[in-house]
Amino acid sequence: DESGTFKDDSFNAAMAVLQNSGDAAKGDQKGRRGGMANKDPTQTDIFKVVKMVMERNFAPVIVFSFSKKDCEVYAMQMTKLDFNTTAEKQLVDEVFNNAMDVLSDDDRHLPQVENLLPLLRRGIGIHHGGLLPILKETIEILFGEGLIKALFATETFAMGLNMPARTVLFTGMRKFDGQEYRWITSGEYIQMSGRAGRRGIDDRGIVILMVDEKVPPAAGRSIVKGLPDPINSAFHLTYNMVLNLLRVEEINPEYMLERSFYQFQNQTAIPGLYEDFQQKLEKFNSFDVKCEDQIAPYYNIRQELDSLGVQFRTYLTKSEYLIPFLQPG
Structure with a gap:
């Protein structure tokens, strides 16, 4: 809540509602609730949540997913939504076409270039590492100018870019770290959810987590209430x-x-x-050693035995003492 208290009763009640919802509330091993297998895009959870965000005037929204494929799939599910006016669409066309002038004719006909403009016209953007740098830069400009109302991005968008929004939406709480799927850390959550709320514009930011019944209370508390990751310098003098x-x-x-x-x-x-x-x-x-007067002589004897043992081993390795005991063949 506003005082920073994690309400276990409310969390357990929400999990119980999801548990009683059956298969409709279940996510996959990645903890996704976007409805990846639903054939009707207007019936997916992600579509309903984004539509609700727009209807309540919570835009702009950044939808964080933990894979490039998820970003594109979720963005394509928004084909029935249009967030831009006619004037805004003209501005999008102008900015996009001016940016694409630096590309060659072959690059302009790449699928990711041609398929992106229809989404941008409707105020929907995609941002991940698989896009051309010029496309990512153009999307950042459009988002900064308020011409993109819903941006589907990976967590790299939250690193080093000052691109705040009013709402941040997580499509899942699990990510693949190269070895296994795990819950996101509190530091990752803080980094991404920190994009919610624009300084001087919004009184507060809104963060929405799409979870399923698999989230244990300990994991939820750790993500929401945990501390940020420490920053340690990697500087090494050479x-x-x-x-x-x-x-x-x-x-x-x-x-x-x-x-x-x-x-x-x-x-x-x-x-x-x-x-x-x-x-x-x-x-x-303040450490008190009992019978110290009796232990001290024993300690001295042990030290002397260790010293004699070292001297004995040095004699054993000298050739003048070893050769008499060696026989040819």
């Missing part, structure tokens, strides 16, 4: 880097290194390390 810095007269290597994020993290960690050291030192000083 000899080549130092030599390159020394070659430039205007650059002071020490000045640059002292102001790196890696050095900042190390400096920030010093108070915590010092406090940890003091706690361990106090614990060490």
